[in-house]
Amino acid sequence: MLQNDPEFEAKLAQAVASYADPADAGHAQVLTARVLSAIGRKQRPQRWGLRFVLGTATLACVLLIVFLTQRQPRPVNQSARAPLPASVLALPSAPASAASSKVHIQRFHLAAVRDRTKHLPKLDQFPAPAPMTEQEKLLIQFVAHAPPSTQQLIAKTQKESDESLRIAKLTIPDLNSSNQP
Amino acid sequence: MARPDEAEFTAFVKRQSRFVFRVAYSVLRHAHDAEDVVQEVFLKLYRNGAWRSMRDEQAFLARTTWRIAVDRLPHRSGVPERYAESDVELPSAAPNPEQSAVAADWHGRVHRLIDGLPEELRQPLALSTIEELSSAEIAVILGIPEGTVRTRVLRARQLLREKVMVMEQRGYAAKRS
Numbered sequence: 001m002l003q004n005d006p007e008f009e010a011k012l013a014q015a016v017a018s019y020a021d022p023a024d025a026g027h028a029q030v031l032t033a034r035v036l037s038a039i040g041r042k043q044r045p046q047r048w049g050l051r052f053v054l055g056t057a058t059l060a061c062v063l064l065i066v067f068l069t070q071r072q073p074r075p076v077n078q079s080a081r082a083p084l085p086a087s088v089l090a091l092p093s094a095p096a097s098a099a100s101s102k103v104h105i106q107r108f109h110l111a112a113v114r115d116r117t118k119h120l121p122k123l124d125q126f127p128a129p130a131p132m133t134e135q136e137k138l139l140i141q142f143v144a145h146a147p148p149s150t151q152q153l154i155a156k157t158q159k160e161s162d163e164s165l166r167i168a169k170l171t172i173p174d175l176n177s178s179n180q181p
Numbered sequence: 182m183a184r185p186d187e188a189e190f191t192a193f194v195k196r197q198s199r200f201v202f203r204v205a206y207s208v209l210r211h212a213h214d215a216e217d218v219v220q221e222v223f224l225k226l227y228r229n230g231a232w233r234s235m236r237d238e239q240a241f242l243a244r245t246t247w248r249i250a251v252d253r254l255p256h257r258s259g260v261p262e263r264y265a266e267s268d269v270e271l272p273s274a275a276p277n278p279e280q281s282a283v284a285a286d287w288h289g290r291v292h293r294l295i296d297g298l299p300e301e302l303r304q305p306l307a308l309s310t311i312e313e314l315s316s317a318e319i320a321v322i323l324g325i326p327e328g329t330v331r332t333r334v335l336r337a338r339q340l341l342r343e344k345v346m347v348m349e350q351r352g353y354a355a356k357r358s
Contacts (some may be wrong), residue, residue: 021310032191039227166259
């Protein structure tokens with residue numbers, strides 16, 4: 001009978017022992033490589049994520065610094081500004097909505113004047129005379145072709161600005177005077 | 182991962198991966214699934230750092246592996262779907278080429294008979310085939326008393342022996358006819 005056969009029992013024990021031990025799978029090297037590879041895959045996105053966050057934060061800081069630096073008002077060097085023609089000064093002021101473009105033009109003008117006067121010798125006359133820019137010439141041409149009423153207004157304004165200021169004589173009444181209001 | 186840790190963890194995986202695979206394979210009986218479990222176990226240990234502070238490596242690993250593997254079984258009790266009763270029927274004497282090829286592997290047939298055992302008997306028997314695990318450790322893994330483990334292993338072996346004998350008798354009869 002098989003039940004009492006030692007050969008059968010040994011064979012059965014051997015088969016049972018190999019139940020959880022497949023010879024063709026589960027090699028330690030393969031498993032190790034797979035586990036380490038999986039750990040590497042899990043780690044990589046975290047590293048990239050950290051780098052991305054740090055990079056973004058650094059970039060944001062740099063941009064903020066640049067933005068704040070640009071917004072700080074620059075000191076305007078009035079002495080370096082060339083005198084504009086009276087006709088230009090007498091032009092009607094731009095509408096309020098164009099305030100930002102006016103500031104931009106002013107900056108552009110200042111930069112142009114600075115560049116122009118940079119290499120000029122220092123003169124006794126103050127402020128130093130400088131040739132007109134293209135924009136100033138175009139402005140003068142525009143004024144020249146303006147309608148007569150505008151030209152008259154410009155001339156009047158120029159005349160008023162050229163006239164010397166007259167200040168009425170101050171009279172200080174005596175404190176004890178009866179004329180005191 | 183820092184360099185010393187990496188080397189230490191690699192050594193740990195090399196040392197225990199085969200053992201973990203065998204525990205997983207004994208439950209799942211599928212090499213790819215068992216490899217997935219191995220990966221999951223070591224990833225889990227790596228993430229929570231538990232691998233550094235294990236007192237009894239193999240007992241801890243066996244318990245963790247068994248839990249993960251059992252979670253992957255289609256049914257927690259009874260025979261798994263892919264090892265349903267129709268799959269583990271004893272080979273008939275019909276001269277089918279496929280069945281003849283299977284019949285050539287005696288160990289394979291015995292394994293299929295073990296697969297057909299009730300899960301409450303199969304799991305203690307399967308874990309007992311891993312020589313590193315004592316009956317006390319199997320008891321801890323399965324959460325049952327050690328005496329129950331021994332009883333179930335004996336019962337499983339007895340049932341298996343009966344099935345194998347029937348299989349042998351059928352094979353002998355087929356040869357004679």
